[in-house]
Amino acid sequence: MNAHPMRRFVRFAVCLTATILLTACGQAAKPQAEGEGHAETAGDFERGPHRGRMLREGDFAIEVTIFEEGVEPEFHVYAYRKNKPLDPKQVQLAVELRRLGGKTDRFAFAPQQDYLRGAGVVEEPHSFDVKVRAVEGGRTHQWAYASYEGRTAFSAEAARAGGVKTEVAGPVVMAELVDMAGRIEITPEGRGEVRAWYPGRIVAMNAQLGQTVRKGQVLARVESSQSLQTYSIPAPISGVIVQKSANVGDVAYDAAILVIADPTKLHAEFFVYPRDAERVRVGQKVEVRNLAGDARLTARVEAVLPTADIESQTMMAHVHLPPGAASTFRPGMGVEGAFQVGAQQAPLAVRTMALQRFRDFTVVFARVGNTYEVRMLELGRKTPEWTEVLSGLEPGTEYVTDGAFLIRADIEKSGASHDH
Incomplete structure (x- = not known):
């Protein structure tokens, strides 16, 4: 199926920018970046022996990988000269990651076995613009490329049409x-019983089951067995007659002849x-x-x-x-x-309805301008309205509350991956 024209345009524009950066740094012009919301596939960049990204200049090259097996994600970078492994002690390396929203992570490297190991954890999501600087044999090499995952873009008009709404994450009071x-x-006050004041025979009844009556309305007349005088019985409250247990001719004594309820x-x-x-x-x-x-x-x-x-x-x-x-x-x-x-006060929480699944993570989608990107969360207490966030989201981040499933669907449709 052909890609949407706007998506093709965004992809072309980002790739063109990456190509210009790479050419300016002395690297042959190759498609090194994917468009917004699109993960790179194996054909988008050259892969090395460790399935990492190959960056070349002349006969020198490095292979950038993010190692995650049994440890927190960390950079492992392999060096080559003329396609043969190079002693990592001969290379000084620095990597800079610029994330959506402007945060920058910087990594220094130290040789370990046959690779250079980055100092620090490469936090999720692994979605950033990358700058690499390597020094070997008295020469300096620089590369720049984009590597995005879990990211997409919508115009403000498209977001409104899709029902996308956002809030700013911050502290909340969470109910237990x-x-x-x-x-x-x-209620007891909404129920009234109609009783005879004195024992006697019911001579008139002006009430039917289900009839709506008002307080003070005469519902029955009773002839007293003692005085033989007839007296009226009014409705004690306004409401609907829900029970009738007597008729004209019956003897009213101490039982209720009518029950009125105010709905x-x-x-x-x-x-x-x-x-x-x-x-x-x-x-x-x-x-x-x-x-x-x-x-x-x-x-x-x-x-x-x-x-x-x-x-x-x-x-x-x-x-x-x-x-x-x-x-x-x-x-x-x-x-x-x-x-x-x-x-209890939660220092940071998001709306429970905003939570979505992405890979093996529970996420929300952060918004920066017209760009949306996953934020992998570690969660704490949860109520139907709020969920506490322990890590993975900065306070003050604007995130999607309504329409988050649309963002996720667009990212999944674009083939977002976790490929290093």
């Missing part, structure tokens, strides 16, 4: 969460197991979500009942729901709750 199961119920007065009842009982407190924030996970809201614990259920040994925590919750949450629905039982 405990998940619990529960159900939606009417806007809801709370969630959660089952608190003994291991979490000491951590749940009144006033704590709780994210309440339905079992499908497509409806959620944040509320607070209003009460923790001190008695435990005999069979399950669970306590009950009540979480008050705002009136607007009635449009989504219904009495009797099963729900899940994430209780914020604590909070």
Whole structure:
């Protein structure tokens, strides 16, 4: 399949720049760099006996490799004269790596066995513009080339069209969460029972199951068995009649003849197991979500009942729901709750939804201008919203939160590799 015209242009422009640099340093013009987001293939540069990059000038050459077997990545560089191994003690070498964003890493080298070993770790990602300086036999050789991985470029317009959004990484307060199961119920204040004030026969009933009534509305009339006078029974609250246990002609005594529920007065009842009982407190924030996970809201614990259920040994925590919750949450629905039982400061964290997989790493994509590049992370604590970063990302880095999968897909499509 043919490459996108813009990608071909970017690739040509970067390669042309690298060629000019190489020619200026005395090296034959060869395609030494890949374009943004494109890893080099075996045909892009000459490989040496150790599968590294060959850099030549006259009859002198060096082979640059990054060694990673059983150790942190480090430079191993082999020297040659007339294609035959050269004693590394005869070469003084320095390498400079300029990374996306302007950070520069510099490496000095010392001879070891048959190669020159770089002092220090070549940190991930192995994506940089490289400058090499070698001195041997009184002659100085210099090369420059680009070696990118996990990198791509999007115009601002393309990024907006793809839904790409970014944030700046920094310190956050991370909530410590405990998940619990529960159900939606009417609050005690949202439930009213209609009872006869004095025993007697029901002579009129102005209420039907499911009917909406208002507080003070007359729902029934009862003839007192003692005085034989008829009195009216009003609705104690506004709401919906959810239970009807009597009809005209029945004798009303001490049982409720009607039950009214206000569907806007809801709370969630959660089952608190003994291991979490000491951590749940009144006033704590709780994210309440339905079992499908497509409806959620944040509320607070209003009460923790001190008695435990005999069979399950669970306590009950009540979480008050705002009136607007009635449009989504219904009495009797099963729900899940994430209780914020604590909070700790994380010196550096990123949005959990920003995390992606790249090779064997968990990464985010840093943004510098219109260029995006992987950052391999070592992670700490994690919540649904935030993940602590222990290493791999500089504070203040702008990184992709929404649309990160699009960046990853473009990098994978371009054939990004980890080839040295």
